[in-house]
Amino acid sequence: MAKASEKHRVTSADVARACGVSRATVSYVLNNDPRQTIPPETRERILQAAQKLGYSPFAPARLLRSGQSQLVLAVLPFEQVDPALARSLKELEQRLARHDLTLLSYVGMHPSIGTTHPSAHITPSVLLSYADQDDPLVAAFLQQFHAPILHLLGDARLEEQIGAMQAEYLIQCGKRSLIFLDSERKDVQRLSSHRFRGVQQACLRWECTEPVLRTLPSSREEARTILRDTLASCDHSWGICCYNDEVAIAALAALADENITIPHMAAVVGCDNIPLAQWSLPALTTIAFHNESALDPLIEAIVALSRGETVTWKTQKTLTLIKRASA
Amino acid sequence: MAKASEKHRVTSADVARACGVSRATVSYVLNNDPRQTIPPETRERILQAAQKLGYSPFAPARLLRSGQSQLVLAVLPFEQVDPALARSLKELEQRLARHDLTLLSYVGMHPSIGTTHPSAHITPSVLLSYADQDDPLVAAFLQQFHAPILHLLGDARLEEQIGAMQAEYLIQCGKRSLIFLDSERKDVQRLSSHRFRGVQQACLRWECTEPVLRTLPSSREEARTILRDTLASCDHSWGICCYNDEVAIAALAALADENITIPHMAAVVGCDNIPLAQWSLPALTTIAFHNESALDPLIEAIVALSRGETVTWKTQKTLTLIKRASA
């Protein structure tokens, strides 16, 4: 089934021949050109033949002709595409399809030498970047596509706001000693450092002590040890800002292992509001992004850019703190 | 930065003109054609000019010429791309890049009428399907790409094995009343039903009672109720086979809310071994796939198919039960 027999590609000329018309006519019919009046009888015959021969236009030829690729490429540098992102990609894909645009994703990004840049094989008309917009390597990589770029991730300022929001909530809960719990994931260091800076700033503003920076180890045993030792360093009750919900849920488990009562002895705030956040013990207090409101303008911006128009668009993310039991 | 000024595409002719050579020479140099001997001086000059003009070959033209797209498309029908999948995609992407192949992903799949099929805009030379290979809608969708297809997900039999493995482990633990806990996610129904069938078969084989099928609601309150009522229906100790780890972790939380001791009163087995599985309370017993061993042959198969060669390849997934505290 679906043999690799690229022996002979079915071409619009084949369809034309089969119907005894010219390739132009085939093209007119298949593209529904409104400026042409094709007799319904002919039209039907062509449609039939195309169907029977299994003809579909060869994309590169069409692109070469039109210069317009109708392709939107989402560049996802994360090792771990989070579920929320996948969902929003699917949504995006469906919305864009109605505008005759195809959304594709590229996972990974190697400005590594030696391997070909993807632009050699694909020519997107718009780029959606989920990468750090301040990273020069990222910028260079994206640049090579020669396509307009929309940055969907927040900028450094938004990331700082996230950290600050976590910290301020915890401070309001009466926690005056804060920990920032980092992920081990390398690909996320920059994001993480922005959020930590937000926590620092909040501590400064509210005259708390400098927050402690820790990285959550991947082993549960080590995580217990690190958290125990850190908490023992002072007998305040602690507030823990986690890089994201995964880290937070892991922290919750390690704290439970140590019989540390939550949120009394330590309160935990995550970020992302992943589906599992409501299922932790205790349920996780976290920060959710809301950019659904901005989906329509985003679609519009993408469509306009794909047509070569110039457009200004900025991420409009609003942060909401989702209060549950962990803080 | 990266303006949408598609005003005038930089073409190989531009580079040739800038250097006072022919387009052929430019092409030879840029593609490192081994059959040509270009004076290093000229070569250098061309490379310089290409660099300065920001020239990169226009993919569609090149594809039209070669007929070979060098594009591998992963079709992901899941609403929720799981982290393990994302990681393996990244790995795949890097490996394929060394063979000058670009891996792109397409999230979603609408055999919906009215919208254009992605094949209108992209011509992959190989398809990697993560969709249900028995679903005729899926088959029709994939077919339209006219490219060879590799099915990476297991077939129905493997899915049944997963269910059976969960069930048999629980039965060995002494649980003779089993529940299969399903996800609410629509896009996963078929997979889920295969796994349930595996559980049923195991129960038959081991002469247990027919397993109970339940769907985990998205609200924690409702989940508690459903689980409580189901468990109360008989005073055996129960074994719960969960569609995947997310469902399992949620179930663990709901059971804890009801003060049901795990694994004594109810034992829980998940599937996937997601990173969070080791961080649940108690840590989750689950089933892991191992197909890393099969990565090399997979790469080879993809490369061969992209060259139009015919190849037989089959998913080689081995299942391992990861024993933790929940069962």
Place this chain on the structure above:
DNA sequence: CTGAAAGCGCTTACAG
């Protein structure tokens, strides 16, 4: 209403 022709940008035999 239909067909012959040009041209998108590229690579690659083929002559010089």
Place this chain on the structure above:
DNA sequence: CTGAAAGCGCTTACAG
């Protein structure tokens, strides 16, 4: 060693 030319498959003015 370099250049002129053909052709990949498509769409779209332009003639008839």
